[in-house]
Amino acid sequence: MSQQQSTTQRFDIGGMTVTKVIDTVETFSPRVLYVDKDRSAFDPHLDWLQPHFVDANKAMRLSIHSFIIETRHHRVLVDTCVGNHKQGSGFPQWNDRTDAGYLTDLAAAGYRPEDIDYVFCTHMHVDHTGWNTRLRDGRWVPTFPNARYLFNKREWAAWEHSDNPHDKATMTQNVVPIIEAGQVQWVDNNWAIDDQVELLPTPGHTPGHCSVRIAHRGASAVITGDMMIHPVQIAEPGWQQTADADKALAARTRLAFVDNHCDRDVMILGTHFHTPTGVYIVERGGARRVRLPDS
Template structure:
C-alpha cells in the first residue's frame, strides 16, 4: 500500500487551453541511459547541432533528458487522466521501471485529482510505462487504481496485443496492469478511423500508428484553443528536428515516422499547444518550422499549490 509523503508535494504544473486546465502529474525523471537506448539514432553530435534543445531537453554532452509523467484535466463535469505511467511495485525487466516507490498518487491528489474522483482514463497505447498506474496492489491483488473510471483504448491496439506472441515481461505487464481492469469490466475499446473520432465534445482521439498499431494522440479543444497530447508518437523534441529518428521499440518504424511527420506538419505555425508525454520540463510548446524540419518553442507551465494553500509562484513557477 502507498504511504503519505513526508513532505508537501511540489506545486502542480498546468497549462490552460480555453476553459480546460491540463495538469502534469509527475512520476520520475528517467535515467540518462534511457535516451541512447530508446532513440539510438539521436547521437550526441546530432543533438548538439540543435542549440534549441539545450538546456531543457538535453545536457551539454548531448544526452537526452526524458521524463515519465501523465496529464490530468477536467472537461465539463468529467475528470480525465491521459495515460497512467509506470506504477509502483511492478515487476519490470527495465531496471528504471522495476519496483518503483513514487508519490505519484499523492501528486495527483495534491493537484485536485484523488483516484476515486477520476471518471475517464485514456490510454494512448498499451506499453508498460503508460498503463502502470491502471492498477495498484491491495492485499496482494492488483486492483483498478481508479475504481469509478472507465478506461479507454483503441480497439486496434487491444486486438493487436491479443494476437501477439508476448515475451514474459510483456505478459507480466498485461497480467498486473491491463487484465485486472478488463476483469473488473472497466475497459472500453473505441474504433478510431483515419480521420480521428470525437470521443467527447472537446476531445478527439487522433490515430498516430507506428509506435504501436493502435496508438492514438489526444486533441483537446475549448473556446478556439487547441492542445495535443502526444503519447509516444513523439518521445522527445529531438524528433522535431529529425523526424526520421524512431524509437527502438517502434512496431512499424516507417509508419511511426509518417505519423510523426503528419502531426508535426499539421501543427507547424499554429497556436496549438503540444504536450509531450515524455518531454522534460518545460514539457509543452508550439511547433515552429526550423531549417528543413521543426523545433519546439516552449510554453512554460504555470504552477498551482494544493487546495487551500496560497501560492508564491507565478507564470513558469519562479519565485
C-alpha cells in the same frame, strides 16, 4: 501559458485546465531511444534543446507523467505511467517501485483516484499503463475505482497474444485486471470522449497508438503519447525510435504531424517531454524547432 509548480504543472487551453502529474524523471542515452543515433546527433539543435530537453552531457531528459484534462463534463486522465510494485518490465528501475509521490501529487493537484471519470492509455506499453492498477492484498485492482478505462480494440488485439515476457507482464499486471473488473469501455480510433476531447490516431509506435486532441473556445492542444518521445523529433521526425513497432509508419506519422502543426497555435503536450513539456512547433530558417509558450 503554464505555471510551474514543484511537482505538477498546469496548462490553460482556452480556459480549460490540463494538469501534469509526474511519476518519474530520468535521463536516457540517445543510443537507447534511437536506432542509430549518439549524443553528437543533438549538436545541430543544442541551442534550443538545452537546457530543458538535453542536459550538459547531451543525455536526454525525459519525464514520465499523466495529463489530467478537466473538461466541462469529465475528468480525463491520459496515460498512467510506470506505477508501483510492478515486475518484469525489462527496465530494472521500473520494477518493484514503492514511490508514493504520484498519488500524493495527484491529490495535491486536487484529484483523488475516485474523482477520475475516464482513463485513456495512448498505447499499452509498460510506462503508459502502470497506475491503471495498484496492489491490494496481493491482487491487482483498478487504481481509479469510478473510471471507465478506454482501451483501444486495435491496441489490445496487438498485445493480447504476445509471447514477449515483458509484454505479458504488462498485460497481466496493468490491463487484464481492468478487463476482469468490468471497467473497460472498448473504443475505436475515431472515439471522442466528449465535445472537447477526441482521439487522434498516430499509428507506428504501436498498431493502435492514439494521441489525444483537446479543444476549447478556439484553443487547442495535442497530447503526443509516444508518437514522438523527445522534442528533437520535431526537427528530426525521421529518426527511428527503437521501440517503434513499425518504424517506417511511425516516421511517416511523425512527419505528417509536424507538418500539420507547424506554425499553428496548437500546444504540443509531450507525454515524455521534460518540463516545460507544453511547446509549439515553429519553422526558423528552414528548420523546425520548439517555441516555448513564454518566448
